Amino acid sequence: MDGLIVRGARLWQGPVADIAIAGGRIAAIGRELPAHAGSDTLEARGCLVMPGLVDGHAHLDKTLWGTPWHSHRAGPTLLERIDNERRVLGELGLSPQRQSARLLRHLVARGTTHVRTHVDVGPDMQLAHLHGVQAMCEAHREFIDVQIVAFPQTGVMRQPGTLDLLDQAALDGAQVIGGLDPIGVDNDPHGQLNAIFAIAERRGCGIDIHLHDRGETGAATIEMIAERTRALGLAGRVALSHAFCLGMLEPARLDAIVALLRDNDIAVMTHAPSGGTPFPPIRLLAERGVRLFTGSDGVRDCWSPLNTGDMLERAYLLAYLSGFRDDAGLELALTMATHGGAQVMGAEGYGLDVGCAADLVVVQAENAAEAVAMHPPRRWVIKRGRVVARDGSTMLPALD
């Protein structure tokens, strides 16, 4: 296929227009663009066109997607869930390659064109998950862009050997170094943070830290993260995932922490957690200039069966849990699931302008607010100018 024209597309924050695509990029946007020989045409008939959905926080290697239903039986605490996952994954003997391939295909079908995935690195699996996921990302590179975080799921300082593995993961191609509750899991915040910031600086990686620790424990951790971000000149390279504590602080304390996040350009990822778990006040953070993004978290895994891997539904959950009813709130949720994640991932050429990569999603909606409110099926998903999914099914051959 030489090119593609999407006709009669309603552009997010723009008019109805045609979009001409050539060489995998948006070549022109305008009324009644001429078709070139060899171009395919999609008749959008007023459907909304958005840039591709961005899943800024997934766990591709541990999903149970595509396997028989697994009844959730883990205890409620973080450490119980970590132990439970180790036991269940050991029993099931699933391959991180196969599982990540299964989930990648599902994400493509739901319109995700970019995903940041945390991949477990630790003394038990060493770098096997990393290498397995990397192979599948390469195999699916025409369909979805993947960025890998080397994630110490069982802790850093409490698990000797993990630091060397994280360093090797960076050498092997992980773009981001992860962390996990420096206080709650490691009980050694300076140890964990000094170590992972050192690897990131040495290897030129970004940082993305799972921070479940609540209240003041979480806030104190953010102070320590901000301090190191400033000292090492890593502004714009550091993200916090979950950061439940931001939903629990007194206004004056929240103000101070938010200022640290903004001043050090530390991004915040929330997936709008289930069960009444506190989560960051999205609109306030956006108004203060903090970068925000969102993600699926674990899709159908040992942590929860509740996440579906659908980033438009995720935007809906962000809006629903935040109580956004106005258009600005609904658009903010969609921005987190698109531009917000793309910025954090440093996605090249992301957007709806001429010259941008032609990564697009088409849905039946009048505007962005309606797209979030109804999160309708994905009519077409386009990756680098090629239709990769249609009406919920990918163009990829079956795995089995």
Place this chain on the structure above:
Amino acid sequence: MDGLIVRGARLWQGPVADIAIAGGRIAAIGRELPAHAGSDTLEARGCLVMPGLVDGHAHLDKTLWGTPWHSHRAGPTLLERIDNERRVLGELGLSPQRQSARLLRHLVARGTTHVRTHVDVGPDMQLAHLHGVQAMCEAHREFIDVQIVAFPQTGVMRQPGTLDLLDQAALDGAQVIGGLDPIGVDNDPHGQLNAIFAIAERRGCGIDIHLHDRGETGAATIEMIAERTRALGLAGRVALSHAFCLGMLEPARLDAIVALLRDNDIAVMTHAPSGGTPFPPIRLLAERGVRLFTGSDGVRDCWSPLNTGDMLERAYLLAYLSGFRDDAGLELALTMATHGGAQVMGAEGYGLDVGCAADLVVVQAENAAEAVAMHPPRRWVIKRGRVVARDGSTMLPALD
């Protein structure tokens, strides 16, 4: 069509079997049932079959469904939202007939076979909404069963003339009498409750009271409702909608209120409200024997753009907001969206047994827990033995 056989259906809480339907009822359930001449066949291929979804709390007359996107601009308080709705509906000049027909079709497409709708009754529209909705329910009777609550949206005692209208609504066929925050809106709990219970007793109606009043205000109202339910022998005929207060009480006070609900068989409807609004602790109430049901609340209306009218997604939201990850919790959410609402509505012959009305929904899922977790598209919707929707579209002719 003389009959229908659904082959290879995975029954909720049962095995894979064929379901034979005749005369609008389930005639047989078993392995390899014989086809009768003139029967159509649906090959379920292991899809899950559930009884029809039940929307126990809708507002058919006020939806903006099918009209251009309406940006939400109402203030945050109940009274601001009531006033805003009056103004917007007046400006838009929509017909309750047309709007209820539009929404009924959407509900059918999403698998709802029974709906309880509150319909505004008050000095401004008198009984026009009631009569309009009634006409559309009659027009759609082969597709969906509707039960109407005469709902005093602008208050009872503060709006002279409303009581007479509620009484007339009952005479005109409303099966249930509504109420609205006897303290917060009317500031006259004894006045409102005495009056609406008197109408219900006189006309043989049920009662369903919108109770947004929070904390102790709500709890005190429940005590007054329970007292009247007992005195008039109306156990099993009274429901509370929303009952946010049940999510806000201290344990001992909650125990006492829950005992009143159970002892007087007062049902509780929650739709798992957005924006962190407290809501009833579902699992605790179920364990104590309180009847529970759920509903869409207003779909795309002046109150909120966030409700989609999809009751399987609603079960998901109940589970998500309640933090249910285990199968029992997911099934409880689905029970609220099926059997729970059917019981409250007194739906005749509801269920998946031989002899029940053949009101069925078929989805791609391995079991009820997966159906909630994934809330997949509705493959087929069957009402009284007839396929009324397939893959998200109803068999009804277009309205326009």
